[in-house]
Amino acid sequence: MTQVVVARLDPGPEETRSLRDLLSDAERERADRFRFAHHRRRFIVARARLREFLAARLGVHPERVELEHGANGKPWLAPRFAHTGWRFNVSHCDDVAVYAFSQGKDVGVDVEAIRPVQEADAIAAQFFSDGEREAYAALSPRRRVLGFLRLWTRKEAFVKALGAGFSMPPESVDLSSAPSGWSVRSFFPVPGFIAALARHHG
Numbered sequence: 001m002t003q004v005v006v007a008r009l010d011p012g013p014e015e016t017r018s019l020r021d022l023l024s025d026a027e028r029e030r031a032d033r034f035r036f037a038h039h040r041r042r043f044i045v046a047r048a049r050l051r052e053f054l055a056a057r058l059g060v061h062p063e064r065v066e067l068e069h070g071a072n073g074k075p076w077l078a079p080r081f082a083h084t085g086w087r088f089n090v091s092h093c094d095d096v097a098v099y100a101f102s103q104g105k106d107v108g109v110d111v112e113a114i115r116p117v118q119e120a121d122a123i124a125a126q127f128f129s130d131g132e133r134e135a136y137a138a139l140s141p142r143r144r145v146l147g148f149l150r151l152w153t154r155k156e157a158f159v160k161a162l163g164a165g166f167s168m169p170p171e172s173v174d175l176s177s178a179p180s181g182w183s184v185r186s187f188f189p190v191p192g193f194i195a196a197l198a199r200h201h202g
Contacts, residue, residue, distance in 0.1 A: 001102070001103065002100060002101070002102040002105070002107060002197070002199050003100070003101045003102070004098065004099065004100050004101075004109070004187075004189075004197060005053055005098075005099040005101070006096065006097070006098050006099075006189040006190060007045075007046075007049045007096075007097045007099065008095055008096065008097075009041065009042045009045040009046055009049075009092060009094075009095045009096065009097050010041070010045075010095040011045060016041050016044055016045060019044055019045055019048035019049075020044050020048070021063075022048045022051050022052070022062045022063055023044065023047055023048060023051070024067075027047050030043070031043050031044050031047075042092060042095065045097075046090065046092050046097045048062070049097065049099070050088070050090055050099060051063070051065045053088075053099055053101065054077070054086065054088065054101075057084070057086055057101065058077075058081055058084055058086065065077075065081075066078030066080065066081065070163055074089070074160065074163040075088075076088075084103070085103040085104040086101060086102075086103055087101070087102050087103070087104070087105065087106060087107055088100060088101045088102070088107065089107050089108045089109045089157075089160055089161065090109065091109050091110045091111045091156075091157075091160070091195070092111065093111050093112050093113050093193065094113055096111060096113075096189065096190055096193050097111075098110075098111045098189050098195050100197055100199075102199060105199055105200045105201070106161045106162070106163070106199070106200040107161055107197070107198065107199045107200070108156075108157040108158060108159070108160030108161025108162070108197070108198040108199075109157050109160065109195060109196065109197050109198070110152075110153040110154075110156035110157040110160065110195060110196050111153065111189060111193055111194070111195040112149050112152065112153055112193065112194055112195075113192060113193055114145065114146060114149060114192055114193060114194055115145070116145050117145070117148060117149070120144065120145070120148040123148075123152075124136045124148065124151075126171070127155075127170040127171050128151065128155075128170075128171060129171055129172070129173065129174035129175075129176065130174070131174045131176035131177070132151050132155070132174060132175060132176045134176070135147075135151065135176045136148060136151060146194065149194050150186050150194060150196070151175060151176070153186065153194060153195060153196035154175040154184050154186060154196040154198070155170060155173055155175045156196070157184065157195075157196040157197055157198040158173060158175055158179070158182065158184055158198040159173060160198070161182075161198040161199070161200065181200060181201050182198060182199065182200055182201065183197075183198070183199050183201060184196060184197070184198045184199075185197055
C-alpha cells in the first residue's frame with residue numbers, strides 16, 4: 001500500500017518555531033544556512049512534517065525519528081527502524097509539499113507548479129528519451145506546458161524512487177510508458193500543481 005500526503009509549507013511564525021523544535025541539531029544547522037527566510041521556513045516545515053508523518057507510522061515521537069542519507073542524498077530511516085519496512089520520498093515546490101510512503105516498496109514523488117518553462121523545448125531535446133521526445137513533439141502547442149511537466153515529473157519521480165540522483169543520465173530513462181515492474185502515475189495534488197508518483201511492484 002502506498003500513501004500520499006500533501007502539506008502546505010506556509011504556516012505562521014509561531015507554528016514554524018514550534019516545528020523547528022522537532023528537527024535534529026544537524027537539520028537546524030542546515031536550516032540556518034539558508035540565506036532567505038522563505039527558503040528556511042520551507043525547509044523547516046517540510047522536514048518537520050516528514051518527521052510527524054513518519055512518527056505516526058512508527059509509533060514514536062517526531063523528535064525520535066532517525067534519518068540517514070544515501071550517496072545521492074536520498075533519505076531513509078535509520079537501521080533501528082528498518083524492520084518496519086517503511087520507505088518514503090518527498091518533493092516540494094513553492095509552498096506545497098507532497099510525501100509518499102510505502103511499506104517494502106521503493107517509492108518516489110515529484111511536484112511542480114503548472115507554469116510555462118521557458119527552456120522546455122531545449123530540455124526535452126537534451127534530457128528526454130527518444131520515446132519521450134516523440135510524445136512531447138506530438139502535443140499541440142496549447143497542451144505542451146502541461147505535457148512537458150507531466151513527462152518531467154514522471155521522470156524525476158522514477159529516478160528518485162531508484163535513489164540514483166544525478167548519477168543516472170535523464171535521457172537514459174524513458175517514462176513515455178511505465179518501466180516493467182513499476183507504476184508511474186500523474187496527479188494534481190492541489191490546484192495549480194502537477195505531481196507524479198513512482199512505485200516499484202517487484
